[in-house]
Amino acid sequence: MPKRVKATEAPNVSAIASPELLGQLIKAKRTGMKLKLRDCAALCGVGINTLSRLERGNPNTTLAATFSVLQGLGIQLTAKADASTEEWV
Template sequence: MARPLIPLPTPQQSGALTPELLGQFIRAKRTQSGLRIDDAAALLGVAKDTLSKLERGHSGVQLSTLLQVLNGLGIGLKVEPWTEGGDDDWV
């Protein structure tokens, strides 16, 4: 008998987006959608291992694949506008 799928809460973001936090968002959305990882991977057109890497915040996944997963799950990724020549922490 398969273990029941427990929907995870949507993570809270208080700082910069990290691979680990993005992975938490992906996993939460997948579980809230009632999808097991193998079913989600099949629906999204990616390998189960690839989806697992994304959910764990591991590197080595192509940007196009990440965007495919985000779009497929209905997760929006927003780039905030900046002012040119503003006070940045960049050196």
């Protein structure tokens, strides 16, 4: 019998401030969709090793690969201006 994908809990944070947190978010989304690494990598157009490095929070993955995974999983990054300082956060 094939192994089942066990859902991983998403980080409970209001902002993604590190590669590790982004990796946790990506893994939680992938496992929540019941996708195996190889299936998700194929869906996103990246290699299995690249996806695995992203999920582990490796900061040396390319921005292009990161955005391919985010788009493939339907994760959208947003930015907003802090109303009190009018600076982007």
